[in-house]
Amino acid sequence: MAQLSGHIRKMTSSLENGQVSYQLPLDDQQLDLMPLIGQKLILKHTGHIHCQECGKKTKKSYSQGFCYPCMTKLAKCDMCIMKPETCHFEKGTCREPQWGEENCFVPHYVYLANTTAIKVGITRHTQIPTRWIDQGANQALPLFKVSSRLQSGLVEIALAEFISDKTNWRNMLKGKAQPIDLQQKAKELIPQIEAKLAELQLQFGEDAIEKLDADVIDIDYPVTQYPTKITSLNFDKTPELGGVLLGIKGQYLYFDTGVINMRKFTSYEICAEF
Structure with a gap:
């Protein structure tokens, strides 16, 4: 059984001829998930979470992958990202004006x-x-x-x-x-x-x-079997989870044991066994 360890980042995807392909970034490594569909995949959370911005260890991940101090100071974590109509750049109160110019005024x-x-x-x-x-x-x-x-x-x-x-x-x-x-x-x-x-x-x-x-x-997703009932998997409750990988859609992995939103656990350190 092969292993790959690292901190979870948002799954990357590509679309070709209407079909989606996925990779799971673990730090600077990419786990190609497509060959694993139909195979057993076990994900083990090590108990460590490190902020994706500053790298500091944090007991809890805020705004999908940040420590609390970074969450409160980064423009990408501000409410206006979720609700663009609340943009306050013109008031001179943007958390990071340069970031705002590069990402919001495009x-x-x-x-x-x-x-x-x-x-x-x-x-x-x-x-x-x-x-x-x-x-x-x-x-x-x-x-x-x-x-x-x-x-x-x-x-x-x-x-x-x-x-x-x-x-x-x-x-x-x-x-x-x-x-x-x-x-x-x-x-x-x-x-x-x-x-x-x-x-x-x-x-x-x-x-x-x-x-x-x-x-x-x-857009068509690589899902071999859809569940009739949604059972959510969670690293905070179950540090070791997985099973047979039945497919991927959105930022969710489908296992025969349930589904997990991988983006929710950005910055969690895991070991993937496959």
Whole structure:
């Protein structure tokens, strides 16, 4: 049996011809998960957690992989990342102005996705199609390209009056989403926010929001068997877990013993046996 040890980082993914492939980073090593589907994979938490920013040991992981001090001072951990409409850069209170300029004042996309139902979301231009894969979406359609994260949040809020901006993760894990005509949904939704779009363009400029004519992206995940009941696995409760790897979707590993959200345990040190 082979082994690979290190601290968990968010699973990396690639999309080719509609099929997703996954790797699990453990520090500077990459565990290719694709050959392990259908095989036994055991994950053992060593009891150590080290902040992915400063490297210090922490008893608890905050904001998916940080110690408490880093969580309170890093811009990437601020509330405005979860709620872009609360951006406070213009007030001069951004935790890290340079980081904000490099990550928030860059092109963002507002999109529709089909996880188990239609939803609206936003992502940086560099996170396409990663963001959709992380959410477990089976379809995605970019609607608008905007100039900043704040603007994407404001457009998202407008659309969220008519459709959800949340993913039902339990339903998402239970199977493949039934196809939705996202193009038709877009045609129905966009006219309902035209007044808001005009208001935002007046505020930020005509070129700030660009309506896109994009194709629907189809996404298929390497899952051999979906569960009818979701049993969550947790390193804090069960330091050694795993079993036969049945598949991967979003940031979840499917075992014959249950599912685990690997991103939740970012910065946990583990030993993978396979």
